[in-house]
Amino acid sequence: MGLFIAQLITGLANAGALFMVASGLSLIFGVTRIVNFAHGSFYMLGAYIGYTLMQVLPGAVGFWGAILLAGIAVGVIGMLVEILVLRPVYRAPELFQLVATFGVILVVADLTLMIWGPEDLLGPRAPGLRGVIRIMGEPVPKYDIALLVITPIVALLLWYLIARTRVGVLVRAATQDREMVGALGVNQAWLFTGVFALGCGLAGLGGALQLPKGGADLLMDFNILTAVFVVVVIGGMGSLPGAYLAAVIISVVNVFGVTYLPQSTLVLIFVVMVLVLMIRPYGLFGRPEVAGEHGQVGEPEKPIRPAGTQVRLLVAAGIATLAALPLYGSSFSQVLATDILIFCLFAASLHFLMGLSGLVSFGHAAYFGGGAYVAALIVTHSNSPMELAFVLAPIGAGLGALIIGWVCLRLTGVYFAMLTLAFAQLLWSLVFQWGEVTGGDDGLVNIWPADWLNDTTVFFYLALILCIGGILAMRHVAHSPFGYALRAGRDSDRRAEATGINVKRVQWLGFGFAGMMAGLAGGLFVFSKGSVFPNEMEIARSFDALIVVFLGGVKTLAGGVVGAATFKGLEEVITRFEYWRLILGLLIIFVVIVMPEGIVGTARKWAERAGWLRGEETRKRKAREEAA
Amino acid sequence: MLELSDINSFYGKAHVLNDLGFSVARGQVVALLGRNGAGKTTTMKSIMQMVVPGSGSVRYNGQDITGWPTHKVAKLGLGYVPEERRIFTDLTVTENLEVGRQPARDGTVQWTEEMLFELFPNLAERRGNRGKALSGGEQQMLTIARTLMGNPSFVLLDEPSEGIAPVIVEQMAHVITQLKADGLTVLLSEQNLHFARAVADRAVIIEGGTTKFEGTLAELNAHPEIRDAYLSV
Ligand SMILES: Nc1ncnc2c1ncn2[C@@H]1O[C@H](COP(=O)(O)OP(=O)(O)OP(=O)(O)O)[C@@H](O)[C@H]1O
Ligand SMILES: [Mg+2]
Numbered sequence: 001m002g003l004f005i006a007q008l009i010t011g012l013a014n015a016g017a018l019f020m021v022a023s024g025l026s027l028i029f030g031v032t033r034i035v036n037f038a039h040g041s042f043y044m045l046g047a048y049i050g051y052t053l054m055q056v057l058p059g060a061v062g063f064w065g066a067i068l069l070a071g072i073a074v075g076v077i078g079m080l081v082e083i084l085v086l087r088p089v090y091r092a093p094e095l096f097q098l099v100a101t102f103g104v105i106l107v108v109a110d111l112t113l114m115i116w117g118p119e120d121l122l123g124p125r126a127p128g129l130r131g132v133i134r135i136m137g138e139p140v141p142k143y144d145i146a147l148l149v150i151t152p153i154v155a156l157l158l159w160y161l162i163a164r165t166r167v168g169v170l171v172r173a174a175t176q177d178r179e180m181v182g183a184l185g186v187n188q189a190w191l192f193t194g195v196f197a198l199g200c201g202l203a204g205l206g207g208a209l210q211l212p213k214g215g216a217d218l219l220m221d222f223n224i225l226t227a228v229f230v231v232v233v234i235g236g237m238g239s240l241p242g243a244y245l246a247a248v249i250i251s252v253v254n255v256f257g258v259t260y261l262p263q264s265t266l267v268l269i270f271v272v273m274v275l276v277l278m279i280r281p282y283g284l285f286g287r288p289e290v291a292g293e294h295g296q297v298g299e300p301e302k303p304i305r306p307a308g309t310q311v312r313l314l315v316a317a318g319i320a321t322l323a324a325l326p327l328y329g330s331s332f333s334q335v336l337a338t339d340i341l342i343f344c345l346f347a348a349s350l351h352f353l354m355g356l357s358g359l360v361s362f363g364h365a366a367y368f369g370g371g372a373y374v375a376a377l378i379v380t381h382s383n384s385p386m387e388l389a390f391v392l393a394p395i396g397a398g399l400g401a402l403i404i405g406w407v408c409l410r411l412t413g414v415y416f417a418m419l420t421l422a423f424a425q426l427l428w429s430l431v432f433q434w435g436e437v438t439g440g441d442d443g444l445v446n447i448w449p450a451d452w453l454n455d456t457t458v459f460f461y462l463a464l465i466l467c468i469g470g471i472l473a474m475r476h477v478a479h480s481p482f483g484y485a486l487r488a489g490r491d492s493d494r495r496a497e498a499t500g501i502n503v504k505r506v507q508w509l510g511f512g513f514a515g516m517m518a519g520l521a522g523g524l525f526v527f528s529k530g531s532v533f534p535n536e537m538e539i540a541r542s543f544d545a546l547i548v549v550f551l552g553g554v555k556t557l558a559g560g561v562v563g564a565a566t567f568k569g570l571e572e573v574i575t576r577f578e579y580w581r582l583i584l585g586l587l588i589i590f591v592v593i594v595m596p597e598g599i600v601g602t603a604r605k606w607a608e609r610a611g612w613l614r615g616e617e618t619r620k621r622k623a624r625e626e627a628a
Numbered sequence: 629m630l631e632l633s634d635i636n637s638f639y640g641k642a643h644v645l646n647d648l649g650f651s652v653a654r655g656q657v658v659a660l661l662g663r664n665g666a667g668k669t670t671t672m673k674s675i676m677q678m679v680v681p682g683s684g685s686v687r688y689n690g691q692d693i694t695g696w697p698t699h700k701v702a703k704l705g706l707g708y709v710p711e712e713r714r715i716f717t718d719l720t721v722t723e724n725l726e727v728g729r730q731p732a733r734d735g736t737v738q739w740t741e742e743m744l745f746e747l748f749p750n751l752a753e754r755r756g757n758r759g760k761a762l763s764g765g766e767q768q769m770l771t772i773a774r775t776l777m778g779n780p781s782f783v784l785l786d787e788p789s790e791g792i793a794p795v796i797v798e799q800m801a802h803v804i805t806q807l808k809a810d811g812l813t814v815l816l817s818e819q820n821l822h823f824a825r826a827v828a829d830r831a832v833i834i835e836g837g838t839t840k841f842e843g844t845l846a847e848l849n850a851h852p853e854i855r856d857a858y859l860s861v
Contacts, residue, residue: 166726173716173727180714183676184728185702185778 002136007259009135011252013144014213016151017043019247020206021224022231023158023240024199030175030238031195034086035414037543038101039228040221041108042200046074046207047216048116051123054211060127067208074204079197085589086196087189092596095360099550100592102543105221106585113218114579120218123211143212150209155244158202162240171195175238222539226425230269233418234276236286245284266429273422274407281410288412319468326457334460335528336572341467342524344564347548349517351560352474354549356483357510358490360417363424364545366404367515369537371397371522373431376444376532381437386450386527393523394516400427401515405508421539428537443533447526463524470517471561477513486510551591553598562600629654629813630675630782635684637667637674637837644670645681645837652782652815652830657808659824659831659845660817663860667837668817669711672784675815676708677701688782705733707780711787711817713771717760721751724759724770728777736779737810744773747803765796772803783807785816789823801826820860821848833858 025039053066085100129146132139162168174181174191182188207220214220231250235242253272257265282288325337350364374396378389408419431438438444453459477483488496489503496503526532535541544567552563570587574580595602630652637645644667652658662668673679675686677698685694693701702708716724725741732738745752748769754762762770768788775783785804789797804827807814818824824831824845831848833841835858841848848854 166729169719169723169726172719172723176716176718177714179678179698180710180716181727182698183678183702183708183710184774185699185730186727187697187699 002138003259006135006138006140007255008252009140009148010144011255012151012248013141013147013251014255015244015247015251016147016154017206017210018224018227018231018251019151019244020154020202020209022228022235022243022247023155024202024206025228026232026235026238026240026243027162027171027202028196028199029232029414031171031178032086032090032097032192034097034101035095035417036101036196036199037098037225038081038104038108039199039203040223040225041105042074042078042203043207043224044112044216044218044220045077045108046070046204047123047211047214047220048112048121048207049073049204050208050211051121051216052116054124063124063127067205067211070208071201071205074207075197075201078200078204079193081200082193082196085593087193088593089596090192092592096550096592096596099547100589102547103585103588103592105543106581106588108585109218109221110579110582110585114582116216118218121216123213123215126212129212141213147209154202154205155240159240167194225539226421227269229418230273230422230425232283233415233422234273234283236280236283237414239283239285242283242285264433266433267426270422270426270429277407277410277419282415286415323461323464326460331456334456338456338460338463338524338528340565340568341463342521342528343548343568344561345467345470345524346518346521347545347552347564347567348471348474348560349514349521350545351549351552351554351563352478352517353510353514355554355556355559356478356490357486357507359507359511360414361511361514361542362417362421362546363539363542364420364514364518365537365539365541366420366424366427367397367401367518368522368525368545369431369532369534369541370400370427370515371519372526372532372536373438373444373522374519375523376447376526377438379447380439380444386448386453390449390523390527393526394519397519397522398512398516401518402508402512405511405515409504409508409511421542424537424542425539428534428539431537432534438534441534443531445531447532448530449527453527459528463528466520466524470520474517482506482509547588551588551595551598553601556598556600556604559598559600563598566599629689630815631687632671632675633685633687635671635674635681635686637670637679637681639670639679643837645674647684648834648837648839649684650832650839650842652813654813655808655811656830657804657814657816657828659821659828660815660834661819661821661824661831661859662817662834663819663858666834666858668834669786670837671834672708672786672815672817675701675784676706678708702778702780703730705736705779705781707775707778707783709771709775709783709785709788711790713767715759715762715767715770715774718758720758721755721762721770724774725777728774730778732779733781735811736781737812738779739776741777744776747806748773748799765792768792768796768800772800780812782813782815785814787817787819789818797823821855 021039021043025036028034028036028039050066050070053069054063057063057066081104085104086097089097089100126143126146129142132141133145134140162171170181170186170191174188178188181191227250231243231246234249235244235246249272250269253268254265257268261268276284322337325334329337346368350361353359353361353364371393375389375393378384378392379386404420404423408416408423411419432440434440448454449459453462485496485501485506488499488501489506493503522536525536548563548567549560550563551567552559552561571584574583577583591599597605632651633649635645635648636643648667648671660668660671670679674681677686677693677696680695685692687693688704688706693704716727719727722741725744745755750766751769751773754766759767759770772785772788788800788804792800801823804814804816816824816828828845830844831841832839833854840858841854
């Protein structure tokens, strides 16, 4: 009983930081419709800034003052980020802002490393709250008790702000219909900035508050992000009470999990999440998203046309040049080309999903890594030939995608996306924690291809054939009746249903197909490297694919491939620098601001303007000339 | 006071307003008439810059406001009451009014909640209710009251009589007359003449995004063929 209560208290105390970060994310999403992936980074900044301030400011006043100041400082940083990075891209297509927040993650990660160094920082103890008190004989840290009091106070203040002040009224109104709020004379730009600053400030506060418990380290940004997504999904996007309740549930489950099921704490959390979603698909306090509810208008989509002769010739020439690589390139260049090809296939599979079906997956690495692990596990644990393991990689990943897709497709929009991320994290934690089978953090090694393939050049050709073949297959599907059905479902759910298309079913199959293709890439990957580690499934990998697809251009068929090739090539060059994340992050932000239609979309526009390609511009000019 | 000249507005590639032009003088109630899809809503949105005209100009008190952000247009004293009402259904009546609240401008009536509740007695009883609990008529009143909280000198009413009970239509007419008496200028859109006859001084008829008639109601009454050609009965 004593232990039970002690653990309950620890769980409730842990919920504090989680609640603050999650409520910030939720607020920002409600008003700006941006899923702020950089939210974990602001949490991390809060911890580091708080740490430094605690070193400078003395005593108890200094300690608590440092926490408060850290929150304010992070709020100000968030404000700057909103004004400098997000404001220029609000008019870009929905979700494009995501990429900008990826850029922010990278920049913050490297700046933190630069300023505070790579060592984990041990959080200072709170003055006067060192040590433990005993509750029914069990030790409970005094600081936990303090958090138990502080969190509800913060929650209450936040509730007061949102429920009782003019700012809160405007925030809630904007969450529902921001265009109308603008028409009533409210400057949305400042409302957005204010909410973004507030949300980031909360994350910073959370980061600083947990210092005595968890300290500060460079992995905090991604580590909290998963938990926060789970909290937001369970609690319901945009609901403060939901965020609070969900944070408590998750933290308590986690604490008990650590005691009773130490091997599967992470998995346990996701099980809870899936259970909640089975009963309440939009979370405990959430409501379904209504399309068009927020008065957003987008450019009408340009129809995707089959490639013209010009483009076909260009592509054929490109493939021929690539196929001849072993004639003029070094063995290293072939390895690099294999890497790029595999990544292109992976990105193209996500691009297929997003571009054609409009489903945004935040966790596509699950199927890439999943395929790799299927093959690796088969090789490790049974004496199957490599060929069989290789064939089973896409099949396994495809089946996995069908199962996960079936659950996720109960939701739509951003809920769907977050759920895919949660499932990806579930698989990742399975792989990470189930050491006896998967090797855990040490990964699976010695996964080499069969003898006849065990040669750089031969494997390069295998990758070339399968990757180009896979990409062409996806193009083919895009122009098949199935592809049209997917697009019809994307553009108008109801109209597609009316023409007899079972939209959910088509989307489900599309999800499975994309997963299978990612699995194929994963299979190639594991045999080209000879090993696989859990990080092939982690969020960062999923984000890589998302960045690539957005940067390439979601609305163009070539976007995924061009983006992937550019990204991998760039990474190859940039990673030679010490602070390559900083460079890459700034580059991403720059591209987002300058090329809101992605590389391919922007290149096409320029080419059209220059008269190299026929399109919008030329057609308009012709029409004008004819009229004159 | 408000002057539109050669406005061309688009939704993507759909060309909806075609060299549209007309003007509204201070203190008048002008009815913007036209059939379903004639472009009335688009005209109002083009005035508010919620749809930014591709060419042409909107001038308010002599100032060219084309391309301004919508909130600045509203701050100048233009109050927009949308056709779909767009009240905030999660907010209470009082909170809806709060969203609309703006400081007074020179020469406009300064509305308070209490004045509005006097003008719309039904709302007073429901001040603590959420928007979604209101009836259609109550929502229509709330959307007007919300805009009045911004102390506008010029009110744009998009089909105020659409889809509400006759008793409430009468109340709407009363409110518009009241606004006129307070010195406000009103541009209201309607598909037919019934409601306009009761309140308007002048009429502008549009069809296919172009002005077809501009004049007093008396002139319009003298030419029933115009009415028959461009309006539904
Ligand atoms: N968001 C939009 N996208 C594309 N076309 C639109 C859009 N809104 C309106 N239209 C088209 O523009 C034209 C004018 O529409 P508008 O809403 O301005 O007409 P209206 O006179 O207000 O009609 P109603 O009496 O039905 O309200 C119509 O043909 C309509 O189909
Ligand atoms: Mg209309």
